[in-house]
Amino acid sequence: MAALERLERGGRWLRAGLAAGQVRRRLPWLLLAIVLLGSALKDGDLVPETPMRNKRNPLNVYFVKVAWAWTFWLLLPFIAVTTYQFAESKFLYGPTKSILTVLRRLSALLVGTAIWYVCTGLFMYIENLTGVCSTSGKLSEPRRPYATKQECHQNNGIWNGFDISGHCFLLSYCALMIVEEVAVLEGLSVDQNSKLRVVINGLFVSLCFLAVIWVFMFLCTAVYFHDFSQKLLGVLIGLSAWYGTYRFWYLKPFSPGLPLPSIPLSAKKYSYSR
Numbered sequence: 001m002a003a004l005e006r007l008e009r010g011g012r013w014l015r016a017g018l019a020a021g022q023v024r025r026r027l028p029w030l031l032l033a034i035v036l037l038g039s040a041l042k043d044g045d046l047v048p049e050t051p052m053r054n055k056r057n058p059l060n061v062y063f064v065k066v067a068w069a070w071t072f073w074l075l076l077p078f079i080a081v082t083t084y085q086f087a088e089s090k091f092l093y094g095p096t097k098s099i100l101t102v103l104r105r106l107s108a109l110l111v112g113t114a115i116w117y118v119c120t121g122l123f124m125y126i127e128n129l130t131g132v133c134s135t136s137g138k139l140s141e142p143r144r145p146y147a148t149k150q151e152c153h154q155n156n157g158i159w160n161g162f163d164i165s166g167h168c169f170l171l172s173y174c175a176l177m178i179v180e181e182v183a184v185l186e187g188l189s190v191d192q193n194s195k196l197r198v199v200i201n202g203l204f205v206s207l208c209f210l211a212v213i214w215v216f217m218f219l220c221t222a223v224y225f226h227d228f229s230q231k232l233l234g235v236l237i238g239l240s241a242w243y244g245t246y247r248f249w250y251l252k253p254f255s256p257g258l259p260l261p262s263i264p265l266s267a268k269k270y271s272y273s274r
Contacts, residue, residue, distance in 0.1 A: 105257060182208070
């Protein structure tokens with residue numbers, strides 16, 4: 001019982017912060033500031049040695065390497081449960097229309113998956129296109145060309161190409177997507193003693209911690225890895241993906257739509273652009 005009370009208090013405190021409009025407005029600027037300041041610290045050799053400099057650190061291996069999977073599988077039940085509850089309680093939809101509304105909103109995850117797949121594939125293509133393999137073979141041995149980074153590494157070479165920061169892209173996009181989706185809690189009311197409230201609070205708190213991890217690892221990427229241009233391009237692509245969906249396309253009728261706030265549909269555009 002005490003654990004449920006702590007979960008409720010934690011959810012209430014986080015809802016006042018992360019689900020508020022201020023976080024959605026300021027997070028994009030915070031991410032850009034982190035890239036600028038983090039790169040300046042890295043270039044000035046002002047960053048102390050920490051375990052986060054090692055790419056094998058647990059947060060990078062178990063979270064960042066599968067960042068989209070973590071984001072996808074936590075957002076999926078959260079969007080499904082909150083959208084269904086909102087559709088039934090606020091818009092008074094029947095079960096069939098509520099389910100259709102849920103499916104429409106869940107398609108935002110398919111859009112996110114497509115963005116992740118296309119962008120990461122594009123990044124690898126650009127790195128292969130611009131790269132050259134450096135090997136430590138004998139001078140008498142003929143130097144053979146390598147078409148991809150993978151081939152180079154298989155022959156113990158070092159691939160030097162323009163490596164757009166996939167971490168800056170994906171972590172910024174995932175963090176922004178989470179704060180957009182949890183905005184539904186601004187207008188969702190659930191009976192305090194219901195099991196549904198416990199489920200929603202549990203998912204919400206988990207998503208908040210995940211967003212904090214993404215921003216923290218974004219900071220680590222900014223101060224320890226990649227050149228400034230690679231990080232800046234990565235975060236700009238992430239911000240463009242977020243803006244193009246949640247600030248533009250999702251305002252249109254033929255789209256996954258925005259999370260359902262407790263305001264008239266005609267006022268959605270104002271609510272999400274303030």
